[in-house]
Amino acid sequence: MNTPQSFDLADLAENYLRMRRHLGFKLVSFSTALHGFVRFMQEQHEPVITTALAVQWAKDEAPRSELAYTWGRRLMVVRIFARHANALDPRHQIPPADILPAPTRRSLPYIYDDVEVDALMRAASALLPPFRGKTMSTFIGLLSVTGMRTGEVHRLNLEDVDLDHGVIHVVDSKFNKSREIPLHPSTVKALANYRQERDRYLGGQGETTAFFVNVRKVRFKEQSPNQCFPGLLAIAGITAPGRPLPHLHDFRHTFATRTLTEWYRNGEDVEAMMPVLSTYLGHVDPKSTFWYLTGTLELMGLAAERLSASLGFQEEQQ
Numbered sequence: 001m002n003t004p005q006s007f008d009l010a011d012l013a014e015n016y017l018r019m020r021r022h023l024g025f026k027l028v029s030f031s032t033a034l035h036g037f038v039r040f041m042q043e044q045h046e047p048v049i050t051t052a053l054a055v056q057w058a059k060d061e062a063p064r065s066e067l068a069y070t071w072g073r074r075l076m077v078v079r080i081f082a083r084h085a086n087a088l089d090p091r092h093q094i095p096p097a098d099i100l101p102a103p104t105r106r107s108l109p110y111i112y113d114d115v116e117v118d119a120l121m122r123a124a125s126a127l128l129p130p131f132r133g134k135t136m137s138t139f140i141g142l143l144s145v146t147g148m149r150t151g152e153v154h155r156l157n158l159e160d161v162d163l164d165h166g167v168i169h170v171v172d173s174k175f176n177k178s179r180e181i182p183l184h185p186s187t188v189k190a191l192a193n194y195r196q197e198r199d200r201y202l203g204g205q206g207e208t209t210a211f212f213v214n215v216r217k218v219r220f221k222e223q224s225p226n227q228c229f230p231g232l233l234a235i236a237g238i239t240a241p242g243r244p245l246p247h248l249h250d251f252r253h254t255f256a257t258r259t260l261t262e263w264y265r266n267g268e269d270v271e272a273m274m275p276v277l278s279t280y281l282g283h284v285d286p287k288s289t290f291w292y293l294t295g296t297l298e299l300m301g302l303a304a305e306r307l308s309a310s311l312g313f314q315e316e317q318q
Contacts, residue, residue: 009047009085013038016084028151033077049085049092054078055099071100109253110246112238117144117251119236126235127228131201132215136232138194139212139225143248145187147255147281150248154222156211163192170282179282256281 017031040057041049058074075095085092112120117140124140127133142153152170160169166188168181183191195211202208202217210219229248233239240246259277263270 009038009041009049012085012088013081016081026151030077030080033074034081037074037078037081048089049078049082051093051095051099054082054093054095058100075100109257110240110243110250111257112144112246112250112254116236116238117141119238120232123232123235129215131197134194134197135212135214135220136225136228138190139220140248140251141190142187143251144254145184146181147252147259148181149252149282150225151222152282154212154220157209158195158211159209161191161195161211163188163195179279181280252281 013034017027017034020027037054037057041047041053044053046053054075058071058078079095079097082092082094086094121137121140124137125133127136139153142148143150146168148168148170155171156168160171162169166183166185168183169178170181171178198211198213202213205217212220214220214224225248230245233245238246256277260270263273
């Protein structure tokens, strides 16, 4: 009888992540969670994945908010990795999919209105030192008017922001897709203003390739806005009773939902134009974009009204 070949979990995890990234997956949050699980296994001096250990990690280290959702999401990371590990060493157990509760569908995003966006930008502008406020307010403004992913904005370099032609070049984003995002003249003006403040603040020092930089004169890290955003929500008076607080990624949902709503109001052929929005947002295919039709009750109502008209229901009711 052959003895299964043993693999170090840390090496196995790195090889797995390398393989998936080679296929075009970014795996930012996934890799963070997987590394956390590997550290847990090392602390337990356990070289083999078991269902009991996977559940223990998922429940013990999860935040105390939204427990069921968080547990299920964290266990899903282990289950996906365990399938890979089990193929190489059958001693690794694959946790059952239903062992912990998990969300049955994506939660509806928070849709910001114009007043809330303005309030958030004013709150961000008041951050100290002043350059931090300038960076954060411009960051939020760009998210709101372009629908870009937060990671895409963080990764922008000077060469990616073409102020002369009013275009942002998003390079090697999710699934290794690149695209160009045209900018409104007012957005170009705001970015040019930030660029001047940025160059003045750097004074020829620090990291000069990143477009957005922090007060330490290096690239604006993803943790920075995520850490201060709850405070900005409080200052802006934005609450969400009975649901998780809004977050930065909701600006992307807001942009897509507003675009679709405007198309419906203007009588556009939304189905025909959906690939345009899909390409603009950097989706792999339009089916990912169609999910935004559930963004607001108004948008769902407009879509239902259009469907009724196309099926002749309105004529029958008249």
